[in-house]
Amino acid sequence: MSPEMKVLAGDAAFPRRDLLKAGGALLIGLSLGTRARAQEPDAVAFAAGPDQPDPKKLDTWLAIHADNTATIFIGFVELGQGCSSALLQIAAEELDLDMSQINSMRLQTHTTPNQGGTVASASISRGGPRIRAAAAEARRALLNSASEVLKAPVDRLSVSKGVVSVEGNPKTVTYGALLGDKQFNLPFTGTAAVKAPRDYKLVGTSVPRKEIPDKVAGKYVHMQNVRVAGMLHGRVVRPRGQSAYGEGAKVVSVDEKSIANIPGAKVVRRRDFIGVVAPAEWDAVRAAQQLKVAWDIKPTLPGTAGMHDQMRKSKTIDLVVLETGNVSSALGRAAHVVTQTYRGPYQSHAPFGPNCALAEVQSDSATVTCSTQNIYETRAKIAKVTGLPVEKVAVRYYEGSGTYGHSCYDDVAMASAIMSQLASRPVRVQFMRWDEIGWDNYGPAHLGDIRAGVDANGKLVAYEYQGWQHTWMLTETSDQLAVGTAPVEDDGPVAQKLTPLNLGSMYAIANRKLVNHRVPGIYGYLKGSYLRSPLDIAVAFASEQTIDELAHLAGQDPYAFRQSNMTDERWLGVLHAVSQASKWTPRKAASALSNAKVVRGRGIALGTHLSSYAAAVAEIEVDKETGKITAKHMYGALDSGLAINPGFIENQISGMLVQATSRVLKEEITFSSTNVTSLDWSSYPILRFEEHPAVTPIVIQRLNEKSTGGGEEVLGPAAAAIANALFDATGVRLREFPMTPARVLAALKRA
């Protein structure tokens, strides 16, 4: 290439190394002669229509190629947590392949199996057994073929790196030679024997993640980098910061002349959905900022400060989640009782790169590329908003920036489809920072009343928790604005409510009661959905501070008190591991208070998400003049059963320790009576580099236990450990987070 290249805006002359192949049009229902392979995902049109692959066929799950490599079809997405590599590790183990010989197919409807969403840290627990069984079944079929070729019984065959050999015979045959890009044409029965954990060679080792070298070299294509010839850039135009969920946003008038000085930009509108599209991205960005839209905004929010009172006064739907023994009578006999109220804020997913999607909607079909955690669910949403039959909509996944739950990925995918349909062109939409934080599906605010008691011997005897929060909202903003779809809430079995595991289940307590007060959230509340470790931080913050208070009243060290009230070996295991790592020495909390300006403290706590066992220790400093808490060192221990790749789990624990520090010290969505006012990193601050703690992650490996979640469980205990450390440092407790300098100062003043 010449050193001087002329590149014009919107010109297609520049080499498009990362553009979608197949002319950008993702074809549906096109059957391929040979099996799709992971190494060239972009060259593969959406195949194997019309709807979704049959999970009862072995070919749905994996393909063996002529070059002796394999492609695995997995229904779980890579989010930077390493699950795609870990699932490959499981398959490679059963197939006796090297990690370099195995890859996974990019998730896309019509091609990869529907295994539900990549949620609840369940990719390994739900996806692992399936891929393990499929790989074992493929191996069995391959060995049956090899047995004929090598003229030896199967029990005399062994496999290494996909090469099958016979004991005492130089002749070998490879998987690639046996099947080579042809289909198995076998049912998937789940009947093949899988390896015993003691025979694992690959599972349980910390092989590196597959996608990191490309990410590091700048070769990785994040969703935000996906481009297609002839596409327009789109931006949504909404009020800065959402109003109450039920209000949506009502357009009074749009002044299209207000962007007349940006010739390429055009307004696209469907009911209250307003967007701008332009061939040049900068034109779309500035047109969206410049376009004058008058909105009818109603002051129906209580404001940040009034939220918890409004929740308590609301007419709730109540559910006794658990009741054992008799809490009230046990509390009557207790030596010490603690009764407190705790508050947690709305918090944002706040992906580091705002969500992005690229849609090409035609008269009879649509293709959408986006960062959804559930391609099949998103497909249904796109079908609804475009009016197309679901099987005519193709959705494929590109990793965006970390999403930590239901951020705006569906909203932006629907927005891109709406805009593409209106503009009759492919449209790439990226949210601006204020769209992403201002119109997020926030982790809901929480209010908790707790009372618990301990007897004269230091035994926990009663525990009651009553929690208030609204559930998750299901109507995506783009759907609400463009289609006029009514705002609805999730009242299904996975709707947000208290779960017993985090509320005293780690302790042996005879009398326990948990009551969920579901707040109706359509009017007067923000849009909520699952944010990494839903409810757990708020609940652990309340519950584990209460346990700590009881330990203090009983005159005991917080570690020893917990240990003496626990019987479950796995809970005891993480508690012991974290105390060992942090060199915990017995001492009653707040028994070493100092008059210094900057004081130190330590705290310990337990908790989890829907499975697994976690414990954390926090070592902090508190500046009593500024009220600023600095987490100096965080320790986190996690027992998630069989750790497929302990290195990935260590990375997750490290990330959770830092994110928990951020969420418990800094993060809070603020709002006025009309709008959310947290819109960027200045008004929604997160933990900064200078503020980050040293971390010590501890993985408990349990080869003979089932793998359970490893991406959310440490957040709750880590946050609670920091709260307990504040008490140890200052003798003061905070009942509301984030534990901002202002709140700490006010509490120190009251004390």
Next chain:
Amino acid sequence: MAGEIKINVNERQFTVAVPPDTPLLYVLSNELQLNGPRFGCGLAQCGSCSVLVDGVERRSCVTPVSAVAGKSITTLEGLPAWYAKQKGLSTAPALHPVQQAFIDEQAVQCGYCYNGMAIKASELLSQNAQPSDAEIRKAMNGHLCRCGTYPRVMKAILRASRIVAGVAK
């Protein structure tokens, strides 16, 4: 209003025809189709769009392309060659030591913040080959991460610093 502007990116000359107030980021992403610098906030708050301009870290999301005409711009893609030039190496390594250290430490989760982390760390090590923990924390403080990778990024920069300073291979 779209005049022609000459820019030098990763040691190559480009002429782009865009309005002069177009932020450099959009030119790098769209006209030059580079994937290193990326949009994070558009407000110079997060660092995901960072590039080096004459060796100094700049936020490309708020830098008008006209302001960097004639200057030498280095993106993530150009870091190995930039390092080779600095060190007087005859050929560029496959990766800048900072990039290699991010692999060795498995420091990346989603990887979206990584561009800014790598650019800023490369700038830091070009000025101070063996920074202390406190110097790293201070230098990197303008770069946010949402996955919580700061501790591993810290380790990666320390590892890279030993290579850059020539005290380890």
